[in-house]
Amino acid sequence: METQMVRNKNGQINIVFHDKKAVQIDRNKQPNQMDNGPFSHIDQEFSSFIGLERLKKTIKEIYATIAINEKRREIGLACTKQVLHMLFKGNPGTGKTTVARKLAKLYFEMGLLSKGHFIEAERADLVGEYIGQTAQKTRSIIQKAMGGMLFIDEAYSLARGGEKDFGKEAIDTLVKHMEDNHNDLVLILAGYPHEMERFLLLNPGLKSRFPFILDFQDYDVEQLMDIAKQMVSIREYRLSQEAEWKLQEHLYRKTREGERNFANARYVRNVIEHSIRRHAVRVLCGKQYATDDLIRLTGSDLQLNDEI
Numbered sequence: 001m002e003t004q005m006v007r008n009k010n011g012q013i014n015i016v017f018h019d020k021k022a023v024q025i026d027r028n029k030q031p032n033q034m035d036n037g038p039f040s041h042i043d044q045e046f047s048s049f050i051g052l053e054r055l056k057k058t059i060k061e062i063y064a065t066i067a068i069n070e071k072r073r074e075i076g077l078a079c080t081k082q083v084l085h086m087l088f089k090g091n092p093g094t095g096k097t098t099v100a101r102k103l104a105k106l107y108f109e110m111g112l113l114s115k116g117h118f119i120e121a122e123r124a125d126l127v128g129e130y131i132g133q134t135a136q137k138t139r140s141i142i143q144k145a146m147g148g149m150l151f152i153d154e155a156y157s158l159a160r161g162g163e164k165d166f167g168k169e170a171i172d173t174l175v176k177h178m179e180d181n182h183n184d185l186v187l188i189l190a191g192y193p194h195e196m197e198r199f200l201l202l203n204p205g206l207k208s209r210f211p212f213i214l215d216f217q218d219y220d221v222e223q224l225m226d227i228a229k230q231m232v233s234i235r236e237y238r239l240s241q242e243a244e245w246k247l248q249e250h251l252y253r254k255t256r257e258g259e260r261n262f263a264n265a266r267y268v269r270n271v272i273e274h275s276i277r278r279h280a281v282r283v284l285c286g287k288q289y290a291t292d293d294l295i296r297l298t299g300s301d302l303q304l305n306d307e308i
């Protein structure tokens, strides 16, 4: 059965089946043209992400399930409500936060969230210092996030102090609300892989409440180079051949070292942004204002040391 996401005159998203009968699932603010196959909008939204193929596949599965559920509901067949809470495991800079933001927008466009806003929280936002304060703080964050996505980074820090710590209360409050409000709130717990594994082991009840556990792998050098080129091109710069080789060689060394805190795509972003500042100084001092000078980042603009 073929489906498509299309926008109607009122700006609402419809899922259209091959018989052209539309099932309306959404509200007014809508994405760009989506008329080339059922997944073209998802492909478009995630096109700027290098790699992450497994994640893109999962999103398509969620979308397809919802579309087909609508079709089934129409003819009176049983439909299961999709629970969308997720666990994201990945090293620094592997795209967890950026992907979560994008998902919040997409879920809103798909009609799964009523507002689609994104709230990022960490331990200090949820855990209080005296009895009763934690449940209050956590509830207030949940209230803020209703209709959207609540993203808790370094989620294991909630379990830091063990049973006696107020963090435990924050976890219990979150669990209670995620069950009660799963229709209009998506909770994502994120963090580094090893710590997340330990966190789940210590809180065995949690894992089963998150139907989606996504691993964000470290990027390889080829992907990091693609990310670098994309970042440069979005900013309307270009890496010279020499700069490319220099960066590539440096990334091979960095990734080979297997440094635990290597910040993947964020590291690359910092290198590029730093190079743009160095380029500006060089060009200004040299008074070289031809278009190519203003665009081209050379090897000397790239300062590749461990301070970045």
Ligand SMILES: Nc1ncnc2c1ncn2[C@@H]1O[C@H](COP(=O)(O)OP(=O)(O)OP(=O)(O)O)[C@@H](O)[C@H]1O
Pocket: 048, 049, 050, 051, 052, 090, 091, 092, 093, 094, 095, 096, 097, 098, 099, 153, 227, 265, 266, 269
């Ligand atoms: N697959 C990707 N393609 C393009 N850019 C990416 C990709 N993954 C990450 N980035 C970029 O890298 C930067 C860091 O990403 P992000 O903050 O989402 O990582 P993170 O996993 O949340 O890191 P941390 O766990 O340290 O908070 C952002 O600028 C993001 O746009």
